[in-house]
Amino acid sequence: MSTPTAAQLHAADASVTVLSNTPAVTDWSRRYFGPWWNSIEVPAGSVCAGPLVTADVDEKAYADVAAQVGACPHEEVTYAKAQLLISRDSTGTITGVSPGEGLAYRSEQLGGHVTISGRTVEPLALATARIAREMIRASLLRDGWTLLHASAVVHDDRAVLTFGDKGAGKTTTALLMARRGAQLLANDRVFIKPSGDELRVLPWPSAAAVGLGLLDALGLYDVVRDRLQAGEELHPTQHQDVTNALVADRREPLWEPGGKRERKVQLFPDQFTTWFGMELATGGTAAALLFPRIVPAAVPALVDGTRTLGEDDFMSGTTEDRYPDVFGLAYGINGGGYDLARATVAERLAALPHHQVVLGHDVTANADFLTKLAGDM
Incomplete structure (x- = not known):
């Protein structure tokens, strides 16, 4: 043995x-x-x-x-x-x-x-x-933490949380800012808890799903393809069709039959550092909320809007359908935290700066805009 x-x-x-x-x-x-x-x-x-x-x-x-x-x-x-x-x-x-x-x-x-x-x-x-x-x-x-459906980056302990439905630009925003020196805290969800007058945030480690088209737009596609051809491996949950597309140098988005869900590259968390040179954050203090929207021909800018934090921005039992608590680990707690904890976090987040932004398909312009916006927060 x-x-x-x-x-x-x-x-x-x-x-x-x-x-x-x-x-x-x-x-x-x-x-x-x-x-x-x-x-x-x-x-x-x-x-x-x-x-x-x-x-x-x-x-x-x-x-x-x-x-x-x-x-x-x-x-x-x-x-x-x-x-x-x-x-x-x-x-x-x-x-x-x-x-x-x-x-x-x-x-x-x-x-x-x-x-x-x-x-x-x-x-x-x-x-x-x-x-x-x-x-x-x-x-x-x-212990009173709750779980948000958001991407997040950290700069000087100040965390910028990005919210939105699928395709809104959560991952795009986080990776653009991480490529410009911010620390990547979360690709899709983040723990958060009041601590005195602050809201502390922690990462939720998971395989990160990034579409082929986004990888190409960010200039990261060739890095992934070269690493794959050198014998390194992506996360085993990745669909074989995505691996085949990378080997064949196909860069357009790949969709499941029916076209409702994109099949994406599944990255190990550590590959953001070892492959892309991005630094990972282990925590931070919530400082601002971003609500992006992708409009292909748009010039990146702040825009008027009514989007604010909603119930769907918290993870819950209904959104955790892949891993129901069948083994009794959570003692029946909602997958996103206690109701009181969620309400307290929502109230505290509502008092932070909210920024509605529109991003286009010009990656450099998007990165310049987001970097300046983060510096002004």
Whole structure:
């Protein structure tokens, strides 16, 4: 048996330890969460009491859990886009098996210890990071943090939060500002909590989805393609059609059948630094809100508008459909935080400067405009 390895994740006062006899599992968590959640390697023998994910490649353990779930009353749910069979016993232990992914789960101690057994390494590493992230999320939400659907950059500890529906320009705005020296805090969502007179923000690590056309417009397409051709890998959740497009040097947006959803490049968080030279922020203080709108022929500018923070700008159970809390990690808390915490954050954010902006397709002009705007805040 391999020597156990351990990785610890820390965000504010929340922490989780990942323990495994498969080094690739803890290596994955350390890489995936990196500086955003202070992910470090620790001696396995030093692991103390606290939230813990134990994960190993173990065919027998997987088969045992699968047999147990099959023999007991269970329900079928969709979790991470895969079938999951879930059973619960009288002690509060929740057991699950995902036959398609070859994964078995056991959640004990009211979600404080989750054991994952996998048949192969990659699905196990993905599942372990997913559960560890959900445990951190649950701890932060219980501590009064809430989760916004926004991108964010930080300059001198001042965080600019960008809101909008799909296609409004959240990712575009964040990456343009990060390329001009701001620190990238979040691509799609951010934790936020009142602290005295301030609103503190924390990142939510995740694979970042960036469209082929946007990568090309930002001058980053060739970097990604060159790295891919050199043998480096993008996040495994990326659709094969996107990889094929990169190999074939196709730069136009790629759509799912029906044309309703764009298939995008899926980047590891650390690739923003190692591939693009962008610096990552580990926190900041909310300073301003941006509400962008993309108009292809427009000259970037401040515009009049009535857009302000709304209910849809908070993450919630209804928006977290891929990862329902089937393992009892959040104790029933809404996926975006307590109602009171959300209301307090909304009130505080309403008092910050709001900027309605229009951006065109001239990347340099957009970057110049956003950089000046951030400097004036």
